[in-house]
Amino acid sequence: MVQKFVEMSLRTGLLLSVSLLASPVLAQSLEGAAADIELDTIVVTASRTEQSLMDVTRSVAVVEQDAINEKNVNDVAELLRDIPGVSVLEGSTPGLRRISIRGEGQARNTILIDGQEISDHSTYGSLFLIDPTNIERVEVVKGPSSVLHGSKAIGGVVNITTKKGADKALQVSVGGGYDSSTGGYNSNANAAGTKDNWDYRIAITKSDHGHRKTPDGDLKATALSNGSAFENQSVSANFGYTNDNHSIRITAEKVEMESDAYVDPASFSATGRPGLNKFVLDLPKRDRSKLGVFYDGEDLSETFKKIHFDAYIQQIERVIDIDYTMTTFGALSTKNKTSDDQLAIGANGQVDLELLENHLTIFGIQFVKDSIDRNDTRNGTRPVVPPPPGATTPINDNFDKEASITTLSAFVQDEWDLTDEFSLTGGARYFHVESELSKTNQPGYAPFSKSDDAFIGSIGVNYTGFENIALRGNIAQGYVYPTLLQNMLGSVFSPGEIIEANKDLKAEKSINYEIGARFDNGVAMLDAAAFYSVAENYIDSAKCTTPGVTCTSGAASSKYINIDEATTYGLELSGSYTLETLALTPYFTATLMNRDFKKAGVETNNTDIPAFSGRFGVRKLWDVHKDIVFMTDLYVRAATKREDGEPSDREYVEHDAFATVNFATSMSYDFGDDRNFRLNASVENIFDESYIEPLSSAKAAGRAFKISSQLTF
Numbered sequence: 001m002v003q004k005f006v007e008m009s010l011r012t013g014l015l016l017s018v019s020l021l022a023s024p025v026l027a028q029s030l031e032g033a034a035a036d037i038e039l040d041t042i043v044v045t046a047s048r049t050e051q052s053l054m055d056v057t058r059s060v061a062v063v064e065q066d067a068i069n070e071k072n073v074n075d076v077a078e079l080l081r082d083i084p085g086v087s088v089l090e091g092s093t094p095g096l097r098r099i100s101i102r103g104e105g106q107a108r109n110t111i112l113i114d115g116q117e118i119s120d121h122s123t124y125g126s127l128f129l130i131d132p133t134n135i136e137r138v139e140v141v142k143g144p145s146s147v148l149h150g151s152k153a154i155g156g157v158v159n160i161t162t163k164k165g166a167d168k169a170l171q172v173s174v175g176g177g178y179d180s181s182t183g184g185y186n187s188n189a190n191a192a193g194t195k196d197n198w199d200y201r202i203a204i205t206k207s208d209h210g211h212r213k214t215p216d217g218d219l220k221a222t223a224l225s226n227g228s229a230f231e232n233q234s235v236s237a238n239f240g241y242t243n244d245n246h247s248i249r250i251t252a253e254k255v256e257m258e259s260d261a262y263v264d265p266a267s268f269s270a271t272g273r274p275g276l277n278k279f280v281l282d283l284p285k286r287d288r289s290k291l292g293v294f295y296d297g298e299d300l301s302e303t304f305k306k307i308h309f310d311a312y313i314q315q316i317e318r319v320i321d322i323d324y325t326m327t328t329f330g331a332l333s334t335k336n337k338t339s340d341d342q343l344a345i346g347a348n349g350q351v352d353l354e355l356l357e358n359h360l361t362i363f364g365i366q367f368v369k370d371s372i373d374r375n376d377t378r379n380g381t382r383p384v385v386p387p388p389p390g391a392t393t394p395i396n397d398n399f400d401k402e403a404s405i406t407t408l409s410a411f412v413q414d415e416w417d418l419t420d421e422f423s424l425t426g427g428a429r430y431f432h433v434e435s436e437l438s439k440t441n442q443p444g445y446a447p448f449s450k451s452d453d454a455f456i457g458s459i460g461v462n463y464t465g466f467e468n469i470a471l472r473g474n475i476a477q478g479y480v481y482p483t484l485l486q487n488m489l490g491s492v493f494s495p496g497e498i499i500e501a502n503k504d505l506k507a508e509k510s511i512n513y514e515i516g517a518r519f520d521n522g523v524a525m526l527d528a529a530a531f532y533s534v535a536e537n538y539i540d541s542a543k544c545t546t547p548g549v550t551c552t553s554g555a556a557s558s559k560y561i562n563i564d565e566a567t568t569y570g571l572e573l574s575g576s577y578t579l580e581t582l583a584l585t586p587y588f589t590a591t592l593m594n595r596d597f598k599k600a601g602v603e604t605n606n607t608d609i610p611a612f613s614g615r616f617g618v619r620k621l622w623d624v625h626k627d628i629v630f631m632t633d634l635y636v637r638a639a640t641k642r643e644d645g646e647p648s649d650r651e652y653v654e655h656d657a658f659a660t661v662n663f664a665t666s667m668s669y670d671f672g673d674d675r676n677f678r679l680n681a682s683v684e685n686i687f688d689e690s691y692i693e694p695l696s697s698a699k700a701a702g703r704a705f706k707i708s709s710q711l712t713f
Contacts, residue, residue, distance in 0.1 A: 045112075045139040045159040047415065047425065048148050048362060049306075049352060054470040057425050057460025059085070059142040059516055059529040059572065068135060070631060070666045072177060072682045072706035074186060074207065076128035076135070076160065082615045082637070084529075084572035084591045085142050085156075090696045093283060094212055094219075095230020095259030096127055100695055101142055102533065103568045103595040103609050104155025108480055108508075110145065112159040114251065116292055116312045117150070119344045119370050121405075121483040122491075128160070129255045129288040131205040131234050133175065133188040133710075136161045142572070143512045143531060144478030147411055147427045147458045150366055154478035154510050154535065162251070164238060165199025166192040167674055177708030181684075181701035182229070184209025186708070201238040207231060212262075215690040215702040219262040226280045228698060230259035249294040257286040262698045278325035278333075285319040305360070306352040316342040322492070324380075331392050334380030338492055341373045358417040364410065371404040372484050376442070376492060402439035403488040407481070408432050421465035425474075428457040433481050437488040437503075444500065444553025445488075452507055454479050468521040478510035478535070486539055486560045490553070499541045500556035508562075510535035526575040533569070537562040540599060564598035573614075583620060590614035608644035608655070608695050617662075627671060633664045639694055658691035660684070675713045682706045 041064065046056040053060060061083040073079055077088045077097040089098040089105060098106035111118045111126040120126035138160050145153040176187040190203035208231040211220040219228035236253035261281035292312035299305060322336040350364040376399040381392040413427035436449040460474030482505040485491050490501040516529035541558040544551035551559050570593030578585050591614060595607045617635025624630060638659035664682035671677070688703040 043139050045149075045157055046141050047413065048350060048364070049360060049415070054464060054518055054520070055423065055462055057423075057462045057472045057474045058145075058476075059514065059527075059531075061086075061140045061142070061574075063138040063140075065136055068132060068137075069668075069678055069710070070633075070664070070680060071132075072179070072664070072680050072708050073132055074179065074184075074209065076130060076132055076138070076158075079132060079135075079138060080140060080158070082589050083140055084574050084589050084614070085570070085593070086140065087613070087694050088696070090693075090698060092261045092263050092281065092697050093230075093259045094228045094262070094698055095209065095232070096257065096283065096286060098127065099158070101140070101156035101158075102531065102570065103566075103593060103607065105695075107483065108152060109155040110149045110153040110157045112149070112157065114162055114292070114294070114310075115159065115348065116290075116310060116314075117344075117346060117368065118288070119314070119342070119346075119368065120316065121342065121370060121372060121485050121489075122318070122340075127257070127286060127288075128158075129257065129286075130160060130162070130253075131186075131188060131203075131207075131232075131255075133186075133190070133205060134162055134203050134234075134236060136163045142529070143474070143514055143533070144458075144476040144510055146456055146479045147429045147476065148364075148413065150368070150409055150429075151407060151431065151433070151479055151481050151507075154480045154508060162236075162238065163190075163192070163201055163203075164240060164249075165194040165201060167194065169193045169195050171674060171712065173710060173712040175708065175710035177680075177706065179209065179704060179706050181213050181704035181706075182209035182211070183213075197241055197243050199240045199242070202236070204233075204235045206233045211260075212698070212701050213704075214699040215688045216699060219698055221260070221280075224276065224279050225260075225262045225264075226282045227260040228262040230257070232257040245298050245300060247294075247296045251290070251292045251294075253288070253290050255288045259283045259286070264697065264699075276324075276326050278323060280321075280323040282321040283319070284321060285317055287317045288314065290314040303353055303355065304351065305354055306350075308350045309348070311347040312345075314344040314346070316340075316344070318342070320492075332380075332382050334378050334382075334395055336492055337375075337377045339375045342370060343372075344368065344370045360415045362411075362413050364412075366407070366409050366411075369404065369406045370484065372402070372489065374401045374403075374489055375399070376401075399442040400439065401437065401442065401445070401489055403435070403437045403484045405433065405435040405481070405484055421463055423462045424459070425461070426457070426459045428455065429479075430455050431479060431481075433507075435481075435484070435487060442553065444551075444556075445490075448503055450487075450503065452481060454507060454509070456509075468519055470518045471515075472517070473515045474512075475514075476512050478508075478512065480508040480510075480539075482507065482539060482560075490556070490560075498553075498556045498558070500544075500551050500553045500559040502560045505539060505560060506537040506562050508535055508537050508539055523580070524575070524577045527573070529572045531568075531570060531572075533567070535566045535568075536564075538566040538597075539563075540597075542599065566598075567596045569594055583622075585619045586617070587619060588614060588616035590616075606643035608642055610639040610642045610657075610694050613639035613694065627669060629668045631664075631666045631668075635662055635664075636660065637662065642694060655692050655694075658689055660689050660691070661686045676710075677712075678710045680706075680708045 046058040046060045077099050080086050081088050085102045087100040101109050118126040141157040145157045149157050170193045172191050174189045186207040188205040192201035210229050211218045212228040221227035234255040238251050240249040294310045297307040318340040320338040325333040346368040348366050353361045378397040380395045384391040409431045411429035416424045431454040434451045456477035456479050458476035463471045488501050491499040512533040514531040519526045540563050542549045542561050543558050574589040576587035595609045596605045615637050619633045622630040641657040643654050662684045666680040669677045684704045
């Protein structure tokens, strides 16, 4: 390990020297080069009001437009990869990547687009389902945020702000990119503008990627895998009207995604399925359609500072196909198909009031109703028990289920400036949840309904009495009601991996303690946060053979249960320092984390979370002309080894530590009248390291060359 680190350091130093000496330096400047994540900016997600990042009581990261423009990425998850405490999740589907915040998977994080939730009741959680070229900025709030953003925000919140109009009546932008790791491409085109009080934006995107190339071979289709290819396309429209203190906006979007699912053949024998002859998992459809409306009124009076209302209707369609053959105990061969049609109707209302001097009080209400119409079919044959030679019996299952969940909640928060330097923020939310399985013909399931009520709170402080320093601390509770799959529908991964729903599940609740500090003097920047979080009634699956677990559907191998608890604690760091004489900005991000599960009487911290992960590098800008700017970034991504597995079986898989060296550069040319050309190029995993990223099952891409360009006129 030491030798590998020394070799990597020498390689990095050599590449850094070459990149600096070979650069065409005409005039040196470092404006805006400090980091992708800036502290001196305005955020809204942390408190649902506009605040400077130095004044919030939470750990917040912001990815601004300039940083988005510089990146060669295929999805939103890639934009967030290097934020401390955030990991990219892809499981076996590289085309459907999600994120984890402080160890919590995306099912326990709230994903917002323009403040409206993308709801999802799968075991994996919400997909981002938006193209990065349509994004203005992204805010990430880490830690439980259920008080302000509702159920599921137990790990954190990601709020994506989309692009609106342009600075002139008509602005057109076209672009595209290529990724050698998949042999795939991205393309986009949009038209936007502003005329008088009206603005608009219309955008289309398309991408198509082949199987991933790794140092150990392509993740392509085999008898035990469908490969790793994926493609998606989208169209969106955004129209707004602003007059004095009022604005109205209507948005519409359609996103279509499909992805292969790659499973390492070696994993089957490792989990006790050596007789598996065929396992092909395909996700041919993961589509989202949405229509949203928004109203904002600002500075309406001395008391009423802001009124906000939005409503939306959203449909998510999902299809999963599984082709499965196993001959260990006879001929078991099935084709499974799961089709989900999810309809979500939601509305949010909020009013910001200055009722008392030095107080800003917000009141809000949220309504969300999710309904799922699901069909599961299984067709094939299974061996007869007891097994005469070659005897089989047909499988012809066709199960229909309809379920819904309705959540009505109200919240209040007060920001109190006790002094010019010290502020106190407190909030609370009340939940009323009703869920119902209204239709089912599957054995072991019967219609039922249930409800839950909960009250949670949060409190935070911020102190800015020291020059260029902000100190913060907060205590926040989280609340996650079981998803419809966990509570009513169940999950089907294969004939041998059927997880039964559990109508007796309790809602997950958590509490998080956090302290942090920020320093920013324009030259040096440092942000640090230490946190400790405990989640009770944590929902996971356990095998039907586990003591105390009773499965009733017959075909199930596991069941969703409330385990004892999950405990997570860690330290998040990010910083940069501008060397003005050299016009360089060294920077780093780092996460130190431990996560413990107590499950089925067994405690383990083998949860696929590395003790350390992070990125460190050097960025540089060159103003080679008044209208041309170059950027270069040489950096290393690294993580320590970790283990993952099933605690009840005490079977763990160890994943090696890794470190990759990467280089990125971009050029921006402004040629007048809001016209711009941008070119990005990067080489990732330069030394072709073989590794698996945390919380993923497929091997990462090997050496990859990426290039993209965007022309705006």
